[in-house]
Amino acid sequence: MLSIVRMGMSPFGRILAVTCTMPLVKLFGDTQSSWVIVMGIWAVIAMVLLVICFANCQETVKIEAREKQEKIPALKALKLLVTNQYFWAVLVLWMMQNVIYGVTGTILPYYCKYIFHNDTWMYSTLYLTETLTIVASTCIVCPILLKHFGKRNMALAGAVLALAGQLVFFANPYSFQWMLLCCIIRGIGLSPLNAIVFGMLGDVVEFGQWKHHIRQESLIFAGGSVGTKIGSGLASAIMTGLLSLAGYLSSAAGAVTQPQSAIDMIMNIYKTGPIIVWVVVIITLVLYKLDKKYETIMEELTERELQGQL
DSSP states (O other): OHHHHHHHHHHHHHHHHHHHHHHHHHHTTSSHHHHHHHHHHHHHHHHHHHHHHHHHOOOOOOOHHHHHSOOOOHHHHHHHHHTOHHHHHHHHHHHHHHHHHHHHHHHHHHHHHHTSSOOSHHHHHHHHHHHHHHHHIIIIIHHHHHHHHHHHHHHHHHHHHHHHHHHHHTTOTTOHHHHHHHHHHHHHHHHHHHHHHHHHHHHHHHHHHHHHSOOOHHHHHHHHHHHHHHHHHHHHHHHHHHHHHTTOOOOTTSOOOOOHHHHHHHHHHHHHHHHHHHHHHHHHHHHOOHHHHHHHHHHHHHHHHHTTOO
16 A cells, blocks of 8 residues: 555656746756756755655564574675566566656657647647546555455556557557547556555565565665666667667757658557557566465464564
8 A cells, every 4th residue: 555655646746847847947047057957956856855754764674583684795685686586577567667658758749749740738638647547546446456356466457458558549549539548548557557566576575585584675675676767768768769760850950850750660669669568567467476475475474483583
């Protein structure tokens, strides 16, 4: 539930940033230095919030056996991390989650501009609709589904729905209303994975303790967060490379006419990129068996801890 609340509220941060960045840039002169100032403001706000979080959070889970355990060398800790198969599974899921945000968020303005010939209200409407759908579904629907189906099954069903929503888009990719419907379907499908990815990392911690007799909360969560950077960077790099290969012309110096190859590439990225992502997510979740083992693992860990063991 902590994961659901955190991930359900996080889109509001993106909405706030998207809404306020351009007005602030113009307020500070609408120059390159204005962008630096605005990004600096966001960075300072983020740092203050992180410091507040750090200062007020305390570790309340105390495991007696862990207090007696000697410190684990860094190389050994890293080896245990990379041999935890479910760490890799959740890393892939987190990475794919950020790839889908990158694909739909980054290429959507280009799609609206060159396919719909409207990159103002159309883009804002599509972006806001999908984001608010994710928020509503994460906060309202996912807690109910989680109780009945568990994390893995809920996320798998959502991924199948998101894939179906993207396939529906193929039926009429030139219709704004049709794309709006697909954004709603995709948003509902993405919300289960969005809701429970942090919770799945917590399960990976328990599995690692059960498998290796060593608990690695910090390393597992830190390593898992690498997935967000890899996902975002991978999506941006691939899309930039594909657009360049297709002959995309930068419009920084003013309005330009894009070659048909670049317009075709924009459409192909928006159409096929999410399909690749959701296929990878579905395969990963089909292979993910930790939910079935989790209750037995927790019972064994409880018995171990009563005996003074990890």
